[in-house]
Amino acid sequence: MSTLAIKDLHVSVETAEGVKEILKGVTLTINAGETHAVMGPNGSGKSTLAYTIAGHPKYTVTSGTITLDGEDVLAMSVDERARAGLFLAMQYPVEVPGVSVSNFLRTAKTAIDGEAPKLRTWVKDVKGAMDALSMDPSFAERNVNEGFSGGEKKRHETLQLELLNPKVAILDETDSGLDIDALKVVSEGVNRFRSGGDKGLLLITHYTRILRYIAPDFVHVFVDGRFVEEGGPELAEQLEAEGYERFLAKAGA
Ligand code: ADP
Ligand code: MG
Ligand code: MG
Secondary structure, three states, X not given: OOEEEEEEEEEEEEEOOEEEEEEEEEEEEEEOOOEEXXXXXXXXXXXXXXXXXXXXXXXEEEEEEEEEOOEEHHHOOHHHHHHHOEEEHHHOOOOOOOOEHHHHHHHHHHHHHOOOOOHHHHHHHHHHHHHHOOOOHHXXXXXOOOOOOXXXXXXXXXXXXXXXOOOXXXXXXXXXXXXXXXXHHHHHHHHHHHOOXXXXXXXXXXXXXXXXXXXXXXXEEEEOOEEEEEEOOHHHHHHHHHOOHHHHHHHOO
């Protein structure tokens, strides 16, 4: 059972116009078994939050803390964060030339667990997870992200999620670019991942659509680098009906 705690986080990035503060005091606690949806307009800093948790070097934490079960996440390297049980779906968005999906997954699993998975069970696990995601077996021999369609990228992310089995997962815009069938398959994978009730899940999204398939326990509205409202699933319905305008006005954005 794990808790990811973010406290009064301020984050800046270097832009062409100079250093810009993107996160302006973000506080959020995700306990084991909880799914939190972060919803906000484009450019509000949602991905910045995800990348900062994952340890992307472009993002400088100027104040605040992130801890996983009391351990200082900000002091950890990207690899250490993964070993500690954090997973960011957009962690590997780039092509990995010459590395097959199969080898990539096995290397990642070995790095995270500190030992190679037993070959026979591993092969079975990979096949089972791919079947469940309606992925053709030949997909395992393709190079990571090389020529992947939007749907294939998201399926690959969900495959990683299920096989790497982190404690806390952060899914950034997992719904973007998915047709309804792909959205269902991916959502079912995410729901399998969290079904044990001991996972923390942070779902970042602009639209409410995915929340119909992956029901959140908490919804947080994120505008201009901070949370402006928090509630239950009904808040997502309200956003769907009213849009972000009321919240933009409230944030003075
Ligand atoms: P969202 O995911 O909510 O759309 P982002 O976190 O992607 O928002 O971006 C928030 C703001 O920070 C935007 O104004 C964006 O241009 C800026 N920003 C984010 N990352 C970078 C970066 N690496 N370099 C420069 N500006 C960035
Ligand atoms: Mg953006
Ligand atoms: Mg984003």
